[in-house]
Amino acid sequence: MTAGMVRAAGATLLALAGWLLGRTAALPFARRVEELHGFELVLARLESAVRWEGREIGGALAEAVAGTAPGVRRAVQTFLAAGAREVRPTAELWRRALEEAGYLRAEDRAVLGALGEVLGRFSRAEQAAHLAAARERLRALVAEAERERAEKGRALATLMALGGAAVAVLAA
Numbered sequence: 399m400t401a402g403m404v405r406a407a408g409a410t411l412l413a414l415a416g417w418l419l420g421r422t423a424a425l426p427f428a429r430r431v432e433e434l435h436g437f438e439l440v441l442a443r444l445e446s447a448v449r450w451e452g453r454e455i456g457g458a459l460a461e462a463v464a465g466t467a468p469g470v471r472r473a474v475q476t477f478l479a480a481g482a483r484e485v486r487p488t489a490e491l492w493r494r495a496l497e498e499a500g501y502l503r504a505e506d507r508a509v510l511g512a513l514g515e516v517l518g519r520f521s522r523a524e525q526a527a528h529l530a531a532a533r534e535r536l537r538a539l540v541a542e543a544e545r546e547r548a549e550k551g552r553a554l555a556t557l558m559a560l561g562g563a564a565v566a567v568l569a570a
Contacts, residue, residue: 426501427543427546427547427550428547429467429469429500429501430501430502430503430506430543430546430547431540431543431544431547432467432469432501433467433469433470433499433501433502433506434502434506434536434539434540434543435466435467435540436463436466436467436469436470436471437466437470437499437510437536438533438536438537438540439462439465439466440459440462440463440466440470440474441513441529441532441533441536442533443458443461443462444458444459444462444529445526445529445530445533447461447462448522448525448526448529449522449523449526452522454518455517455518455525456478456481456518459474459477459478460474460478462474463475467499469498469499469500469501469502470499472498472499473495473496473497473498473499474495476494476495476498477491477492477495480494480495488514488517488518488519489511489514489515489517490514491514492510492511492513492514492517493507493511493514496510496511505539506539509532509535509536509539510532510536512532513528513529513532516528
């Protein structure tokens with residue numbers, strides 16, 4: 399191996415490291431979108447189960463998380479497990495469980511946390527109305543998160559990749 403080949407390999411590794419660093423730095427933007435979409439899907443499924451099937455939220459919640467992001471599943475499973483073993487207000491258990499969804503922001507948790515105040519406390523029709531209202535607020539957060547992922551996430555990934563390429567060129 400010649401010195402030029404070693405430098406070229408090193409430059410390639412630096413460029414690749416920059417690209418990987420950029421992808422990793424942009425990951426939280428994508429994960430937030432996934433978690434918000436997952437909670438939106440859970441709320442839609444719950445609303446349908448409560449409104450049309452006449453089911454109780456507690457029974458429908460475990461099934462509603464199927465196929466959602468891992469953070470969403472962990473949050474719901476934590477909520478259900480805590481509810482089975484602890485005697486605490488539903489709202490408190492729900493807010494604590496939302497911490498399992500690691501990519502949500504304070505505004506996301508505020509919208510979802512408000513659901514804890516109504517879960518199981520009102521008639522099915524009222525619960526379905528609360529679920530529908532929360533879904534609407536969640537849709538706005540999803541749109542904002544998608545815009546942010548498109549703007550900041552891609553920009554960050556691109557800048558890191560270009561930075562790695564620039565260092566590679568300087569090192570070569």
